[in-house]
Every structure is written in structure tokens, then in C-alpha cells.
Amino acid sequence: MIVYIDLLILDNFCADAALLYCAVKTVKGEAKRWRICLVALFGAALGTGYAVFCLYFTVPPAVDFVVKYGVLAVLPLPAAKFKRKRTYALCSLAFAGYMFAFAGILTALFARGDLQGGEGALVYTVHGLPSGVLVLACVAFAFGAGRLAKRIRERKKLAGLIFECRLILRGKKVAARAFADTGNRLTDGRGKPVVVAERAAALALLADGLFAESTPCEKIEVHTVGGKSFMTAFKIEALEIYCGRRANIIKDVTVAISPHPFSGEYSLILPAAFTKEEDFSDSGGEKDAE
Secondary structure: OOOOHHHHHHHHHHHHHHHHHHHHHHOOOOOOHHHHHHHHHHHHHHHHHHHHHHHHOOOOHHHHHHHHHHHHHHOOHHHOOOOOHHHHHHHHHHHHHHHHHHHHHHHHHHEEEOOOOOOEEEOOEEOOEEHHHHHHHHHHHHHHHHHHHHHHHHHHHHHOOEEEEEEEEOOEEEEEEEEEEOOOOOEOOOOOEEEEEOHHHHHHHHOOOOOOOOOOEEEEEEEEOOEEEEEEEEEEEEEEEEEOOEEEEEEEEEEEEOOOOOOOOOOEEEEHHHHOHHHOEOOOOEEEOO
């Protein structure tokens, strides 16, 4: 009988890592890959060493049972941290369930009869690729697909907060994309909500009027984790916010100029009060900033 130690270690490591990840996620634990990899590496070394040991020494059935099922129960415990103690037991049960299912699937798919000896043989490879590598690839694919689906959902949710806008000042109109942020709680001297704009968007609207002091300005106080700062702000005649074919037109709006560029695909940050569903109408109803 020929045993390839490198393939045996790789097979055990990949299978243990994949099934440990599935077990931890099943009981809704925090699956940290470095912990799972370390535990899988330990399990692979232990499993390979025990398999080689059994080639040269006869192990009593009772001892073999205790060793195999003892490792099966204990191996998942250090793979993750759980808030409740009973979750550790559930994780061990989930790991055992996946292990039995995995072994059963392998037996059903790869068991074949030995035509010469008449005895059954198990070949856990597909075109020379260990079955553990295959199952790890499947789990990695499922993990990647889940992450991709999550990012798509988050991007779709973010897209629902993006609005097309137009800022109007002295008859000049500038189009811009805006993000509705519930964290924007800035107010002007009148106590009304403030729109925050990137410098480029503000300058496109003001041109050189700001530096010629033809546009009245005020300072908006901003409180952040780093302390207190101020942003220059000015008033515009109207702000048009579009949601599909519906519009919300708000008159007499204060716009503050952000000293830093935004990281998203937008140049305005709107207060949430400007994007209420009931404020949008097909005719583009107008109102003052509230």
C-alpha cells in the first residue's frame, strides 16, 4: 500500500478547514480564518500521524473509537469563540454531522470494487485531486458568492439613498449627485438643515462670486471626534431633488462647503429631512426648508 504523506496532509487540512468553517457558521459563530486554519492544521497533523501509526501498529477497536470520536468532538472547540457555552457543544455536533455526511458522500461517489482482490477500495480523488481540496474549493466558492451577494445588497441599498439634484443660485443651475445621510445634523443660524457640498460643486455654482464677496457667507460650526471646526456656508435660491420622475423642490437652502473631498460617487450630502417620501410629487411641489 502506497501512502503519499503530502497529499494526505493536504486532504485532511482542506477537509477540516472547510467543515470547521461550515460548523462555526451553522451555529452563527464568528468564523475567523486564522483560528480555523490553525485548528485544521493541528487536525491534519494529528489525523495524518494517527493514520501512519495505524499502518505499523494494531490499535484495539475501543481505543480507535475513543481516539477518532474524541478528536471529532474536541477539534471544533478552539476554532471560534462563542458567547454561550452550549454553542460550543452545538458546534461540535454540527462538525460531526458534516463529517459524517462528507464521509458518506465520499463513500457513495468514490467507492469501487477491486476486480483483482474482490475487496472494496476507496479512492478519494478526482483526476488526482484530493477530495478535501474539492470540498474546500466548494466552501470557498460559497463564501465568495455570499460576500458578493452581500456587497450587491449593500450597493443597492446605498443606491437607494443617492439622488440627482440641481442647485439654483441667481438663475444659474448646477447638477450634482447627492447622498442622503441621517448623520448630517448640521443647522444654520436659523436652525434649518444644511446641505454639505464638495468644494468643486460649490465653486461651479458660485464661480468667482464668492471671492468677490458678492455672496453673503456664514460660518457653520461642526463637532467631530477630532474636535470643533467651521465650514463656510452660503444660501441658494432653491434645491431640486429628484427621485425617478418625482421631485422635491426646496427654497432658501443653506449650503456648507466641505474642506475635504467625498469618497463616494456624489458631491452633496443631504440631511434626511430633505428626502422624505411624502415630500416628493410628480409635479415637483415647492416648499421652504424646514
